[in-house]
Amino acid sequence: MTMNxxxxxxxxxxxxAAAAASTFTGNQGLAIEEPLLFEVGxxxxxxxxxxxxxxxESRLGGLGRTAPVDLPGLTEPExxxxxxxxxxxxxxxxxxxxxxxxxxxxxxxxLNEAMAxxxxxxxxxxxxxxxxxxxxxxxxxxxxxxxxxLAGMASVAMSPKAGAHGEMCGMATIKAAIVDRGEARDxxxxxxxxHGTNPASAAQLGFRVVGVPARADGTVDPEEVRxxxxxxxxxxxxxxxxxxxxxxxxxxxxxxxxxxxxAYFYADGANFNAIVGKVRPGDLGVDAMHINLHKxxxxxxxxxxxxxxxxxxxxxxxxxxxxxFVRFDKDGTAEFVETRKAAGERELKPFGRITAFxxxxxxxVRALAYMLSHGADGLKQASEDAVLxxxxxxxxxxxxxxxxxxxxxxxxxxxxxxHFLEGTGVTTLDFAKAMIDEGFHPMTxxxxxxxxxxxxxxxxxxxxxxxxxxxxxxxxxxxxxxxAGDVAAFKAAPHLAPRRRVDxxxxxxxxxxxxQG
Amino acid sequence: xxxxxxxxxxxxxxxxxxxxxxIDDLFADLPAEKRLAMLPKLPPHASEQAVARRxxxxxxxxxxxxxxxxxxxxxxxxxxxxxxxxHLIQRSEFLTSYTPYQPEIAQGTLQVLFEFxxxxxxLTGMEVxxxxxxxxxxxxxxxxxMAHRVTKRDKAVLSGGVHPHYRGVVETVTRFPGxxxxxxxxxxxxxxxxxxxxxxxxxxxxxxxxxxxGHLYDLRPVAxxxxxxxxLLIAVFTEVVSLGLIEPPGAQGADIVVGEGQSLGNPLSxxxxxxxxxxxxxxxVRQMPGRLCGETVDADGRRSFxxxxxxxxxxIRREKATSNICTNAGLCSLAFSIHLTLLGGAGLTKxxxxxxxxxxxxxxxxxxxxxxxxxNRTFFNEFAxxxxxNASVLVxxxxxxxxxxxxPASRLEPNRPELENxxxxxATEVNTDDDRAALTAAxxxxxx
Numbered sequence: 005m006t007m008n009x010x011x012x013x014x015x016x017x018x019x020x021a022a023a024a025a026s027t028f029t030g031n032q033g034l035a036i037e038e039p040l041l042f043e044v045g046x047x048x049x050x051x052x053x054x055x056x057x058x059x060x061e062s063r064l065g066g067l068g069r070t071a072p073v074d075l076p077g078l079t080e081p082e083x084x085x086x087x088x089x090x091x092x093x094x095x096x097x098x099x100x101x102x103x104x105x106x107x108x109x110x111x112x113x114x115l116n117e118a119m120a121x122x123x124x125x126x127x128x129x130x131x132x133x134x135x136x137x138x139x140x141x142x143x144x145x146x147x148x149x150x151x152x153x154l155a156g157m158a159s160v161a162m163s164p165k166a167g168a169h170g171e172m173c174g175m176a177t178i179k180a181a182i183v184d185r186g187e188a189r190d191x192x193x194x195x196x197x198x199h200g201t202n203p204a205s206a207a208q209l210g211f212r213v214v215g216v217p218a219r220a221d222g223t224v225d226p227e228e229v230r231x232x233x234x235x236x237x238x239x240x241x242x243x244x245x246x247x248x249x250x251x252x253x254x255x256x257x258x259x260x261x262x263x264x265x266x267a268y269f270y271a272d273g274a275n276f277n278a279i280v281g282k283v284r285p286g287d288l289g290v291d292a293m294h295i296n297l298h299k300x301x302x303x304x305x306x307x308x309x310x311x312x313x314x315x316x317x318x319x320x321x322x323x324x325x326x327x328x329f330v331r332f333d334k335d336g337t338a339e340f341v342e343t344r345k346a347a348g349e350r351e352l353k354p355f356g357r358i359t360a361f362x363x364x365x366x367x368x369v370r371a372l373a374y375m376l377s378h379g380a381d382g383l384k385q386a387s388e389d390a391v392l393x394x395x396x397x398x399x400x401x402x403x404x405x406x407x408x409x410x411x412x413x414x415x416x417x418x419x420x421x422x423h424f425l426e427g428t429g430v431t432t433l434d435f436a437k438a439m440i441d442e443g444f445h446p447m448t449x450x451x452x453x454x455x456x457x458x459x460x461x462x463x464x465x466x467x468x469x470x471x472x473x474x475x476x477x478x479x480x481x482x483x484x485x486x487x488a489g490d491v492a493a494f495k496a497a498p499h500l501a502p503r504r505r506v507d508x509x510x511x512x513x514x515x516x517x518x519x520q521g
Numbered sequence: 522x523x524x525x526x527x528x529x530x531x532x533x534x535x536x537x538x539x540x541x542x543x544i545d546d547l548f549a550d551l552p553a554e555k556r557l558a559m560l561p562k563l564p565p566h567a568s569e570q571a572v573a574r575r576x577x578x579x580x581x582x583x584x585x586x587x588x589x590x591x592x593x594x595x596x597x598x599x600x601x602x603x604x605x606x607x608h609l610i611q612r613s614e615f616l617t618s619y620t621p622y623q624p625e626i627a628q629g630t631l632q633v634l635f636e637f638x639x640x641x642x643x644l645t646g647m648e649v650x651x652x653x654x655x656x657x658x659x660x661x662x663x664x665x666x667m668a669h670r671v672t673k674r675d676k677a678v679l680s681g682g683v684h685p686h687y688r689g690v691v692e693t694v695t696r697f698p699g700x701x702x703x704x705x706x707x708x709x710x711x712x713x714x715x716x717x718x719x720x721x722x723x724x725x726x727x728x729x730x731x732x733x734x735g736h737l738y739d740l741r742p743v744a745x746x747x748x749x750x751x752x753l754l755i756a757v758f759t760e761v762v763s764l765g766l767i768e769p770p771g772a773q774g775a776d777i778v779v780g781e782g783q784s785l786g787n788p789l790s791x792x793x794x795x796x797x798x799x800x801x802x803x804x805x806v807r808q809m810p811g812r813l814c815g816e817t818v819d820a821d822g823r824r825s826f827x828x829x830x831x832x833x834x835x836x837i838r839r840e841k842a843t844s845n846i847c848t849n850a851g852l853c854s855l856a857f858s859i860h861l862t863l864l865g866g867a868g869l870t871k872x873x874x875x876x877x878x879x880x881x882x883x884x885x886x887x888x889x890x891x892x893x894x895x896x897n898r899t900f901f902n903e904f905a906x907x908x909x910x911n912a913s914v915l916v917x918x919x920x921x922x923x924x925x926x927x928x929p930a931s932r933l934e935p936n937r938p939e940l941e942n943x944x945x946x947x948a949t950e951v952n953t954d955d956d957r958a959a960l961t962a963a964x965x966x967x968x969x
Contacts, residue, residue, distance in 0.1 A: 041636045041862055051863035052603055054871045054950075057878045064877070065899035067730075067737045069768050069870075074643045077865015080605055087633075087859060091614035094621075094629035098613035104622075111524055112617050115569050120790070121607075124580025129593045130792030131928045132584065133920040139582030140791045146579075153562050165655035165793065166848045172694075179697055201847050203840035208666075210698040213840040251550035282548055287555045306610075306852030307630035308620035308812065310655070310794030326693070345935040356693035360596055360658035360686040360781075361792025373576060379566035380559060382522045388544050389527050392535055395547050399539040413547045440626055445619075468526035469535065496820070501625040504820035508624075511817035511829040515806060517649045518639040 045076025105448035105460025108299035116370035130361035156284025159322035163363035170294025170313025171205035180355035259289025278416035281384030301371035312367035389465035422457025432457035434494035590956035594947025631826035634814035646771025647800035651811035654797025657781030668725035681708035682732025711736030744774025765873025786856030796853035810844030
């Protein structure tokens, strides 16, 4: 007897038919639609069992509920399916390259998750007696030490909960220092390439924002800064590397001019991943900088948070950092200072408190695990690989796409404009949506605002060369396809995602923010 | 290095494709005299085992809440989180995705946000909710700033029952733009007269219920007075489980409701990350800070979700944005939402009842000790005691005996000597009869 070595067919019988199939359920094989919780849940269903409660005398003082809680529940198996099905409609870094410029979507090591879940970190309360949490204080101190060493700064405020919160913290520190000097400086200079949170954070603290234009090569001209400096200027907020993916090569000159005018230098550390271990912001004249642990130090983005944005500070600003903080004695012993009273007794002048407790401890554990794993050599290598990857993408695409600032080396991200799409009828948005069909998350689009139809690509150090080559090949293919005049395919993209193009205008015109039944 | 896929051969090939001789050529714009050769004070890379050992040693120096009789609350609460929650939030597609800026490949995150917003709105008795804030305290600060925008006034009145740290955050963010905060003194008895502090210059009145000291407040008269003078009522809670049993703030006339959602789905984690809940009336939606998810359709007419009303936000409005907040508490709001889905409305009420019952039993047992005074006529799962001795000293004494008894009020209010003997004690469903007996016996002995 001979074995049947042909077996079942492994290719579709009719090529291309699979995607178009219409089904009874609306599902497409493994792509399963999931209704809203409010359509499948029941008010009395629950996935949690409780012991009965003996009768007791309530102490609610007549303020008890007059109506039952109007929320559906699901049993455990239904809950599992609801969320697993939803999860499968998401792109993720664990699925593929996620080249969102300025977002640093790098690999999230699972050791870090395990460490954050150790009961000694995950199951300790922020107000336990300090004698029972010495290891938690030690962890915060150790992470702080790494951040200070990498940034070349004097002090760190650990409590900011995200990048923008860090901006607010750093700018409040600057404001406190200025008030302490008896001055009323109220202007903050912000280059036009800055992320929108920079001017928003400054404005929230009562500063007036004055823009600084970029020069033709995408960087800030020290002369333009000098023109705007004066006795009313409190600070400059500069992102370096900037949002065009370029290193501000006149940064030392800018810092000197800012300091000479009596102002402070705030750096947005969103793009720190390009320079870790290569240069220290403190050595460049920076007075305050937030560090996005969720970017540079790989704490997971989690679909939009939680972030963590500790702020490193120069000597001049250190006394004004908010409570709580860890302070080191001369012999190196860490001391946890929780209140303004305690800080005052140590002759410090914290500007206040910016969150209830000590900051994003869960993110601190993950970030320190990442740093210890990489070590000094690995962190430097990671930055070099990130910069190498961006420049490789730039080099391999420069003949088919338009590099916005081709003259300077890119840092960890490379900016293209839409010049290469001119006359094709395809827009940056269409181009990005076509990438989705090819299995990629699009790059950051239409940001920064300094070039037309921006496409900002940040591949990170987490990609293999094969992965980069596939990505490059895809973009080359799409650029050529756009030029070949296949506009309709772009306009209708994506075709193969869980959703076709989503109507954002309708959502904003008639906001439906909750389920109405 | 296990996290870096490029080999030296890859690197050489890539440099050659770029057309430079060495990696340093790509860093040519960094000032030469400032460039680092190496970071001498930091150790080299380490194996997974070595890192786990190092961090494990640090973790082992702490006393986990679950290892001892534990009664600490004051803004963060230990609850049992079903195992399903932590499993689901570690799905790669939730854990390692970014903010859902490309809705076609982020419907999972977006639908979760829409469901979260609906859950929060219904739970608080409000019309709309946002996709979450950093935590309860920053949420409150944003609520006060929002009230200033809505009323075009700048004086907030804060009840003495507001968590001292929350008050601190409000004072910080309002001080810089020159706004005024009038904070009533700590309301130990739950009987303050906040109505007297409200007038035509008031932008908003902030009342926390259950309060920092555990008292429940009737918000209706406060809402009435606030509305009569054109001010908003902001209701705050730090224990979201209380809403399973207590009349929601929306039904009592609150205009903005903010709170800490950590209790559902999220571990204590030494203070963060947590999840701020923020809900308001439909008419104020365009003044609301934070990210919002809305329902729409795709090109095929299928129901879809997308981030919306972004014209309020910084990337469009820059310095004119309603707030500088860019992220939400994504994964923590997912954990909250899953836990609440597992509970359902009926389950949440059962959980709340169990908490209340445990707190009542504990309060009665402790109040029966000689010299111990229960300061609360009303409470949910947390209450304040006046002890015959310094509360900080007693807490340390009991900690040394392996019992985490509560939070001395003076730790958060160091400038108020009158609070030195006040202890804030919380009880949740995790406490057993044995835990309560251990605390009662130990406190009795320590006071003897």
